[in-house]
Amino acid sequence: MASQPSQGLVLGYTTLHPFSQIPLSDRASVQALLRALLDPLEPFFSPLKARVRCPGATAVRFDQTASEVEGFARPLWGVACLLAGGGSYRGTQWWIDGYRAGTDPESTEYWGYPSDNDQRMVEMCPLGFALAVAPQIWEGLSERERGNVEAWLGNSINEKNMPNTNWLWFRVFANLGLKKNGGKFSQERLDADIKHLETFYRGDGWSNDGPEGIHQMDYYSSSFAIQFLQLLYSKLAGEEDPERAAEFRKRAQMAALDLAHYYDEEGRAIPFGRSVGYRFAMVSFWGALAYADVELPAPLTWGMVKGIVMRHLRWWQTQHDMWSSSGTLTIGYSYPNMYMAENYNSPGSPYWACLAFICLAVPETHPFWTSEEENHWDVLPKVKALKHPGHIMSNLGGHCMLLSSGQACSYPMKGTHAKYGAFAYSSAYAYSVPPGLLTLEQYALASQLGLSDDGGEYWKTRRLSESSLQTRGGTPVLVSLWSPFPDVHVKTYLIPPHESTPNWHLRAHHIRAEGRAVMTADGGFAISNQRAADGRLLGLYDAAAGEGTRPKLIGNYDTVTPEGWADGREGAFAVSKGAVGVRALEGKELGNGRTAMLVNADPNSNLVESRTTIPTLQGTVAKGESVWYVTAVYAKPSAEGVKRDEYLSGWEAVPGVPGWLREEMGQ
Structure with a gap:
């Protein structure tokens, strides 16, 4: 099949690029x-x-x-x-x-x-x-x-x-x-x-x-x-x-x-x-x-x-x-x-x-x-630890995902913390980069933990870290040590999905705020923030339509409307092209009781979807406190053969906190 350059290239409102019109089968x-x-x-x-x-x-x-x-x-x-x-x-x-x-x-x-x-x-x-x-x-x-x-x-x-x-x-x-x-x-x-x-x-x-x-x-x-x-x-x-x-x-x-x-x-x-x-x-x-x-x-x-x-x-x-x-x-x-x-x-x-x-x-x-x-x-194993890149690979729950620790660009590249320092990267839900440097909407912390010491204007995330690949309870686990501030130290554990709960992976953070109080925001995957019928922003979850968010997506930098917040253990999710969500698994005595909400990320922050929302857990750590957070991150992408009413089919099947981690947390 040959292209027809003599006729010129015609692109418009309804015309596909010739690149997209060629059935691929052979050389x-x-x-x-x-x-x-x-x-x-x-x-x-x-x-x-x-x-x-x-x-x-x-x-x-x-x-x-x-x-x-x-x-x-x-x-x-x-x-x-x-x-x-x-x-x-x-x-x-x-x-x-x-x-x-x-x-x-x-x-x-x-x-x-x-x-x-x-x-x-x-x-x-x-x-x-x-x-x-x-x-x-x-x-x-x-x-x-x-x-x-x-x-x-x-x-x-x-x-x-x-x-x-x-x-x-x-x-x-x-x-x-x-x-x-x-x-x-x-x-x-x-x-x-x-x-x-x-x-x-x-x-x-x-x-x-x-x-x-x-x-x-x-x-x-x-x-x-x-x-x-x-x-x-x-x-x-x-x-x-x-x-x-x-x-x-x-x-x-x-x-x-x-x-x-x-x-x-x-x-x-x-x-x-x-x-x-x-x-x-x-x-x-x-x-x-x-x-x-x-x-x-x-x-x-x-x-x-x-x-x-x-x-x-x-x-x-x-x-x-x-x-x-x-x-x-x-x-x-x-x-x-x-x-x-x-x-x-x-x-x-x-x-x-x-x-x-x-x-x-x-x-x-x-x-x-x-x-x-x-x-x-x-023929490939569904979960595999890769020693040299510091990745744990997973193909459970409808997408390929890698958990990552320790990598960093050697120079201050734009968005380097998002390109290398995020916790999880998915073939279905691409990473997001910050289009600005004020508030969570601009930072777009997809699969990242952000910490702020100024009330939520500026956020620091993991960029440089010391990491190790370990085996805990027969499961590969990534452990990283990082310090977003000189006097705030974080130890993060990344745990891949299990076949019994294929749509969930876990991340646990031990945060020691030795010298200052910090706000925290732990983001899940970014997902398309558009309704299928009219392209407008997602509303409150509608089971009949099979799309929406819970709690309500407030947006517009509104941080006080009660309808936009939920208890952390209840979690937050968004459903459009599949479903993503987050839930807090730690007890209030360890994590100070986090809350769940949806971040209306600034447009063009995500690589694949130009309009996205990010389910996020927020908390606070007082100066001198040491807390544990355990975040369960949900993802079930859309795919051929997966019906809309199945996107949340695994939402209630929340994985338990592994025994070795409970022991580490002192529970």
């Missing part, structure tokens, strides 16, 4: 999907084709030229994979011309040599990979033009400092692309970078995104960079570096059994960490397994791997609000959202999503393509 349909993603970029190429200025005038921490180089280079991931697999794209010449002009110092569209820690270095990775796998690019250049590419792609980056992170892989691929074409490159630099990247390895297939002292294992450790690029390296350099290639494949085998837990039956990945605006790049690891000829570890099959990729792409086809009016990807997740963006997300940044199309470089005879899709959850 040819995924090729068509990529073309539908690339076609809208055509009008945004510069005259000499070296730059792409995607719609949106947002600034980033690097210069505008680098931003437009990003717009040029990132779609090249998809183009290169398509060409490597024998496919074709009508705009291939655009990128060949862009190489020519962008690396020519005499051109008006010259990219400019990178300085230390320059964003141009990131974009050298797809530029180098494309050279390595699509020979028509190098062959389309003259001898002089190849010299310009050598000087820009090799010499310039080899002489500069780079961040001590996954970025080092980008220089590896800049050199590798030149090497594969007989160009000038630095084998010494290539070897030194890989040797240093080896220091990031932590074991069992997992690499950290940085050196000792940093605990950050998100999608960069797998699909966005490290595992993905290790696999590409093993394919492209395996004959010359067989030992390392074999080691990278072995690591991928081990990691695959863990990473499979991040993707649910609906095709959704669990949003976690930074750069989730790269969207379907979240599944690039799985296509890379096939590309690198990895032998899958039991019990995974190629039908399962194919299923993960295809279901994920289909889910993104249902996210109709992620496009600009011109048909290009926007900064955001399910809809345009600058609140969740990093300071390096330019308008062209989302096209790192094209990593997902590595599967197109896989031959059509490979079992990845010839196998029937299968469900990996037919």
Whole structure:
């Protein structure tokens, strides 16, 4: 199925993006999907084709030229994979011309040599990979033009400092692309970078995104960079570096059994960490397994791997609000959202999503393509503790969820506490970021415990913590120690769901307010705050309609109306696209009697739903007091075959407090 670019892209009130209109079943349909993603970029190429200025005038921490180089280079991931697999794209010449002009110092569209820690270095990775796998690019250049590419792609980056992170892989691929074409490159630099990247390895297939002292294992450790690029390296350099290639494949085998837990039956990945605006790049690891000829570890099959990729792409086809009016990807997740963006997300940044199309470089005879899709959850354990990332994974209650402790970005990223420090992350209920810094409505504390010492204006949450993965009563438990204020200390236990109560997980907090009094707010998952019939905000729960909240959602920063509050043990819930809720399980003698309510979160705080509400338990801890909170968090997502009157079917089946925890609490 081919797109029809000559007719132009027509988007309007009732018109779906061509990306969403392609039935996905085989390799040819995924090729068509990529073309539908690339076609809208055509009008945004510069005259000499070296730059792409995607719609949106947002600034980033690097210069505008680098931003437009990003717009040029990132779609090249998809183009290169398509060409490597024998496919074709009508705009291939655009990128060949862009190489020519962008690396020519005499051109008006010259990219400019990178300085230390320059964003141009990131974009050298797809530029180098494309050279390595699509020979028509190098062959389309003259001898002089190849010299310009050598000087820009090799010499310039080899002489500069780079961040001590996954970025080092980008220089590896800049050199590798030149090497594969007989160009000038630095084998010494290539070897030194890989040797240093080896220091990031932590074991069992997992690499950290940085050196000792940093605990950050998100999608960069797998699909966005490290595992993905290790696999590409093993394919492209395996004959010359067989030992390392074999080691990278072995690591991928081990990691695959863990990473499979991040993707649910609906095709959704669990949003976690930074750069989730790269969207379907979240599944690039799985296509890379096939590309690198990895032998899958039991019990995974190629039908399962194919299923993960295809279901994920289909889910993104249902996210109709992620496009600009011109048909290009926007900064955001399910809809345009600058609140969740990093300071390096330019308008062209989302096209790192094209990593997902590595599967197109896989031959059509490979079992990845010839196998029937299968469900990996037919063979995986429903609960699994992952030592290295500090996660407990769960697929109970209708969604994939991870409980997390200990991870943190190494620098003060916007919303970093929400991206790494929340207690739970769900494939059905995405995390929320703060659009402002006053009151709970703006902080949007989904799956977070907030503490305030000023009456509820400013809130502190978990960001940095000391954590450990333990086993209590035969169940994996995450324990973290953190201090939102220098004289307030919290010990948090995270306990995964049990098959007997699959819709609940528990979190217990021991709070010692040694030097000040604090208010507390313990939030559950954020859920859509819209009625199905008319899109207006949820009203009081109506069992007949199967939607609403209890207690009443007051909103508008109203904190005194009695109808908006309930006893903590009675709890609070919201029902729309499934149901979420929270209940307090501690006795009043331990927790000072918390109350339950619904936070009407500010719009655009959540990644997937632009209007949300968050069931929340609130309490107070006096100066010098030590209290225990035990919060039961409920979640039952909507799904095919689940009726509205079943959303609250597990609400009354509240789990008990485990005996070991009662003993810890002194009960």
